[in-house]
Amino acid sequence: MAWLTDGEGDVVQLRRRPNTFLECLQSLEGVGLQLVEIRIQPDSLRAVEVKGANYTMRPVLSLLFAATFWGIVWYPLRRLEEAGLTGPWQMVVSYSAAFATLALLSWPGLRGMSAHKGKLLLMALAAGWTNLGFVLAMLEGTVARVLILFYLSPLWTVLLGHFFLREPLTRLTVITLCMGLAGALLMLWEPGVSFAAIGWRDLMAVTAGFAFAVTNVLTRALAELGTRQKTLVSWAGVVLLSLAVVLFQGQPLPQVSWQAWAGSIGLGMLGFLSATLAVIYGVSRMPVQRSAVILLVEILVGALSAWWLAGESLSLREWLGGGMIMLAGVIAISEEQVSEQH
Secondary structure: OEEEEOOOOOEEEEOOOHHHHHHHHHHHHOOOOEEEEEOOOOOOOOOEEEEOOOOOOHHHHHHHHHHHHHHHOHHHHHHHHHOOOOHHHHHHHHHHHHHHHHHHHOOOOOOOOHHHHHHHHHHHHHHHHHHHHHHHHHHHOOHHHHHHHHOOHHHHHHHHHHHHHOOOOOHHHHHHHHHHHHHHHHHHOEOOEOHHHOOHHHHHHHHHHHHHHHHHHHHHHOOOOOHHHHHHHHHHHHHHHHHHHHHHHOOOOOOOOHHHHHHHHHHHHHHHHHHHHHHHHHHOOOOHHHHHHHHOHHHHHHHHHHHHHHOOOOOHHHHHHHHHHHHHHHHHHHHHHHHHHO
16 A cells, blocks of 8 residues: 655545556656555555545536536527427426436435424425526626626625534635625626616526525534435425415416427436436535536636527626626635535
8 A cells, every 4th residue: 555645635535556666656646646655555555545646537517517507598598488398387397307217216205304304394495496596697787797796695694504503604705705895796786777677687696696505504514414305305396485486476388399399308317307417516525615617617608608598798897796706606615615614
């Protein structure tokens, strides 16, 4: 067994056949790792443990896939709306398909859920508005603007975690919150226009981000429940809340082609389902700070795709405000991870 280190403290295990052992060590030393100790067991070399960064690319690729999907999902959503499927109907169809697929492939059971009915109901409502509000804002608003305002969610998560989960609120966190809110004000401010005239699209993006923060906090509070249980509850909330909006607005069953129905079903089964699983896989296998930075690719993909496909763009003032929000979000998540480690 060999021990190598670069001083970071993480551990990675590499398995190699004995005849390629020295070749493996040379390649690792070539990227800055130092050989500390070698212990060779009689029969075979069982493992090589390396203190350093995790070099597997699967979590990174998973998060890049999810970020790319959420950055460009506005396009199929708008195409389906043009075909006659409104935003609420799309959420009913797509998330019903995602729910049914996951439930049939891997039903998690109901164990432990009866003791948390109140929190699960609140999480379903929060998750429902997270997705419905986000989609409605994306359908009518400027894509990059919606994504950036939604990204205020890490700041809301820190505040909610402090007040409801008793998580510490440091001086840096307070500064970060102020910077993020200042960025939002800079984005929303229009010369000669009062803040009372802020569009409903912006309000939907901000409130959807807040609902996402509520969902995250409740997910932590329900740590004893399984990920699949909470995912299915969240998706059920999307379907039920979207159905409520459909009934409240009196929207009839859309008379659209079978291709539109199939497209919405496919978006749920192949898109929302796979993107959700990709985020869960990636975030659970790398530090929160790194995953947060990678997920910022969503805003870049959204801005570029909207510029290319829809001719949308942001002003310099909006980009400056958006940059403040994104930086504040990354700092908030990084600070949160540090506090968890202590």
